[in-house]
Amino acid sequence: MNFSSKLLENAVAEFGRLPGVGQKTALRLVLHLLKQSDADVARFTASLDRLKEDIQYCQECFNISDHTTCEICASFKRDKSLICVVEDTRDVMAIENTNSYQGVYHVLGGLISPMDGVGPADLKIEGLINRVQRGEVEEIILALSATMEGDTTIFYLYRKLREFNVKITTIARGIAFGGELEYVDELTLGRSIATRVPYERHVG
Numbered sequence: 001m002n003f004s005s006k007l008l009e010n011a012v013a014e015f016g017r018l019p020g021v022g023q024k025t026a027l028r029l030v031l032h033l034l035k036q037s038d039a040d041v042a043r044f045t046a047s048l049d050r051l052k053e054d055i056q057y058c059q060e061c062f063n064i065s066d067h068t069t070c071e072i073c074a075s076f077k078r079d080k081s082l083i084c085v086v087e088d089t090r091d092v093m094a095i096e097n098t099n100s101y102q103g104v105y106h107v108l109g110g111l112i113s114p115m116d117g118v119g120p121a122d123l124k125i126e127g128l129i130n131r132v133q134r135g136e137v138e139e140i141i142l143a144l145s146a147t148m149e150g151d152t153t154i155f156y157l158y159r160k161l162r163e164f165n166v167k168i169t170t171i172a173r174g175i176a177f178g179g180e181l182e183y184v185d186e187l188t189l190g191r192s193i194a195t196r197v198p199y200e201r202h203v204g
């Protein structure tokens with residue numbers, strides 16, 4: 001693309017670095033922003049500035065939060081003996097949308113993937129073990145994607161957790177997790193959590 005302005009080119013390059021945004025879309029977004037009022041653009045940039053500066057991760061479940069403890073972990077209505085382990089915050093949002101889960105979460109922040117250089121130490125696994133060690137947890141639901149990375153992570157967690165007196169279950173593995181949840185309807189997702197099965201059954 002031949003740009004008439006270096007400023008325009010730089011802005012398009014930044015937008016173009018976002019996932020799923022090609023150069024044409026980036027240009028369209030930047031030109032759209034240019035047409036907005038100063039106040040609108042200021043609000044847009046301020047929200048991005050604050051996002052990176054002020055966002056926190058819950059010290060208990062590592063979900064993205066505005067506080068040191070997220071609203072789910074802080075709620076006395078949630079069952080703290082039941083932890084649903086997920087890949088990232090999108091999964092928490094999808095499961096919350098089902099309005100059928102009353103337990104709490106643990107957000108790993110990714111999946112074990114040797115190909116991408118992601119090992120267990122890069123994920124919030126230690127925090128999960130600590131929660132189980134405290135002895136209040138009765139069941140762990142491993143709600144991870146039905147991919148090789150998801151399977152590897154589930155098996156790793158199972159081996160880490162089986163020494164504790166805690167029930168380990170998984171949800172129906174046909175469910176797409178980790179960003180593809182918008183394609184799963186809430187009823188199906190809610191049902192697969194309700195009909196979760198012990199993990200041992202899968203490994204024999």
Ligand SMILES: [Zn+2]
Nearest residue numbers: 058061070073
């Ligand atoms: Zn939390």
